[in-house]
Amino acid sequence: MSMMDKLKNMLKGHEAQAGKGVDKSGDYVDKRAQGRHSGHVDTAQDRLKDQLGRDPEQRREPPAQP
Numbered sequence: 804m805s806m807m808d809k810l811k812n813m814l815k816g817h818e819a820q821a822g823k824g825v826d827k828s829g830d831y832v833d834k835r836a837q838g839r840h841s842g843h844v845d846t847a848q849d850r851l852k853d854q855l856g857r858d859p860e861q862r863r864e865p866p867a868q869p
Contacts, residue, residue, distance in 0.1 A: 811855060818856045825851050 814821045829848040833841050 807854065814855055821855050822852050
């Protein structure tokens with residue numbers, strides 16, 4: 804079992820708290836980098852939330868194609 808699988812099992816049912824932690828840590832990194840890499844930090848936050856399981860209330864719907 805990989806480390807990511809173990810983390811997912813531990814965080815199951817606590818997606819909202821995990822998302823808050825990811826947001827808080829990403830904001831700290833962004834502050835330390837003085838905003839120079841904010842786009843990269845935002846992308847990393849989104850990918851990590853997807854890996855750990857995004858809170859169902861925060862799931863993003865893809866834009867509708869006409």
